[in-house]
Amino acid sequence: MLLYIHIPFCDSKCHYCSFNSYVDKFDRKGTYMESLVRQLHHDLQTYEISKHSIETLFIGGGTPSTIDPALFEPLFEMVDPFLQNGAEITSEANPNSASRRWLSGMHDLGVNRISFGVQSFFDDKLRLLGRAHKAKEAMAAVERAAALGFDNISIDIIYATMLDTPDRIEKELGTAFELPISHLSAYELTIEEGTPFQQRPEVRKESVEASRLIREYCEQAGFNQYEISNYGKPCRHNLGYWQYKPYLGVGSGAAGRIGHKRYYPHTTIEHYIDAPFHKDFEPLQASDMVEERLLLGLRSDVGVDRNILESPMQERADLLTEEGKLLLSGSRYCNPDFLLSDEIALFILG
Template identity: 35%
Template sequence: MIDLLPVSLYIHYPWCIRKCPYCDFNSYPKNKSVCTDESYLNALILDFKQNINLISNRKFNAVYFGGGTPSLFSPKLMEKLMHEISPYCEENCEISMEANPGTVSLETLKDYRSLGVNRISLGVQSFDDRELKLLGRIHDSKAAIEACNNVIKAGFDNFNIDIMHGLPEQTTQKALADIKIAASLGCNHLSWYELTLEEDTYFGSNPPKLPNEDNLADIEEQGFVLLKELGFNRYEVSGYTKDRRCQNNLNYWFFYDYFGIGAGAHSKIQIGDKTCRRGNPQKPSSYIEEVKNKKNNFFEVKKSDLPFEFMLNRLRVFDETKYDEFETTTRLNFSTVKDKLEKAKGEGLLRFSDTGYALTDKGRWMLNDILELFL
């Protein structure tokens, strides 16, 4: 009998107040939407009911509301969705919601908390008003600090703040100041990552002046030291925690299963010895129509693609990868990847033990070099 992998649920809310110039996520300005939240909610519930059998007898160990800006979804509508999914959640299921500081109040945070949401991820990005304006954010530093304080007042003790670095003309001092302010506001988890200019964004075609490579390296080097001094342990490429890791993200990185509902949401479900995926239509109206027509569009991933997919995800987490993980999550023999792992070891990018393998310090900086071996 094949053991079933842990499974999580991702729910995508595709609308924002406005599109940020750096954002390449599947999101759309709310005031231009041709769909109502009610019609979108109905599609989410229908999609869930039509495909919940794919998780077999498992229960979700994590639920994640992402976007877009899920905190634009009214608590009243979210209550209907929670009513449908709650019976399929583990007792201690992590239920996370992304929120924008400009779209939440203390009262709405309390409402989300009462519905079962037990983790908030607040998209602050910076506490510097000049940087926030350049990034096109709808909040200023005062609103960001107030939102962080309200998360604590609303009773959340599992609380992430998103902070970007390498912002337009940002100095090392300003980047470190953002970390210090975030750490002082009661969060137990930080996502700290570099701004990247994606092709299909406003910044992609109109690039701002970013810090040079030497400045970026200095920001990262000093940032790593500061985060450690503040008690935040780095457990994956951009994740730092004082106590609890993000279970939803770990499901992705450990190559476990996840079921995604909503426009543009992706799923990966292991069915027998097959790894199957689904990508939903990106436009909300197209997604609603597809759900009505009962299309699920799951397809089997080519077995030749699985080694790269596994390494792309699993090596993001710095924990040692046990030798049996590859076989458990892909149903392929470890010999499929052994020679390439040995080559990475020979180049000083991996270290081996009796139980598994892990990135060296050099490997953390040159992760892409390892991944290229599996292309």
């Protein structure tokens, strides 16, 4: 079992981002955190979660580092008996709000992995993206986390912007690998509806070459690609999603999936605070689940179990195996080139 907790507050809104987050309503932080505890308590009971069965906890956002560690304490008290020994506990953080005090407070609560939204080590690109920090602050935040005892640190980078050139990609990753990180996520910029970038689609510069260069530099640094956008020491939580493990989703921007149902709590913060137990359920058809497992499995090291595919799909996957585009290891199809995953999945689905 995996657990995701959503924090819907940010200090400012980045030009590309459509995640559920508020840059106001900060006076609701306290009541929001109380509602998270209420939902968590309710869901642990409703879904009969056993003690020591949660293998990973991921606190994402929004920006978890906008919340004082003291406000996280009741959540950790509640979840603690349900966590496995050695559970991976990640929190996302922004470089500008991940102060020494915040980092050490989260470390004391048991967080053992930090994922920083760095996005770039170039100040002009950070400005283009509408980020609130400078490159130097991002480097200092990573160093600060390492000095406080975090030995599992990830950074997010965004690429495929109009400012990315092969030379700058090399420099950007060179800077990343000088830092004490164990993991890097490199996301291709997507233009999301309702964001300022929707009015400026020219900021995106799609480039297969950039994706291949990133993979090459990461692998040279010993960070192996284990998913289309992820390199280095695998994030057990995300790996769990791709392995299709069930997950609880707590908070106004969270989703959960238990059995054949996905659920969504209220997305508006006021509604969530008033009714944290409310969920909209989405039933999942067996065919939807196969499609999802195929797409997720082919984008990552997880691969796809042959036995979940219907025979026409198996035949098409076998054809790709004969052509060397897929590898069959035991009963699992593995994809040797994640950059081709969507094309391969579409071919298998027919």
